[in-house]
């Protein structure tokens with residue numbers, strides 16, 4: 001019954017005339033496929049009620065293992081669309097997913113291999129918000145300690161250098177004072 005009605009509809013559409021009064025038969029080209037589709041399952045899915053399936057080769061989206069990031073900024077320099085930013089002091093890594101073109105350059109460049117392309121897409125949103133990833137307090141504390149140690153070592157080295165220079169100058173002065181004058 002359904003296919004009969006469908007054929008009737010196709011026929012009615014097929015005998016329509018265009019503006020110049022010529023019968024429009026082009027619709028008949030699609031009739032076999034349209035008829036076939038009546039007996040095939042739908043090609044669409046009920047996402048989000050059913051999990052989405054992604055085609056092979058789909059790049060997905062960039063993800064980060066933030067606690068392994070060393071905030072070197074290599075990814076930001078590699079990004080062709082300026083979608084990334086890094087704040088070393090705050091321990092954040094930020095991505096604007098509306099600007100990201102999923103090229104994967106950042107993933108290739110990351111020296112710590114903490115970036116990856118993950119199959120699937122982010123949850124749709126109606127605002128252009130950025131995704132901000134924050135290092136854990138333990139990692140921030142460890143990094144602050146490392147920075148303090150490096151600064152202390154640099155200060156000690158600078159002090160030792162200044163003392164050595166002052167000592168050398170004092171030696172040179174005392175030598176010139178003890179040398180007999182000609």
Ligand code: SF4
Nearest residue numbers: 079100101103104106
């Ligand atoms: S995948 Fe490409 S566009 Fe997206 S953040 Fe990485 S480098 Fe930028």
Ligand code: SF4
Nearest residue numbers: 069070072073075110
């Ligand atoms: S390249 Fe890797 S380690 Fe460097 S800032 Fe980017 S994510 Fe972090």
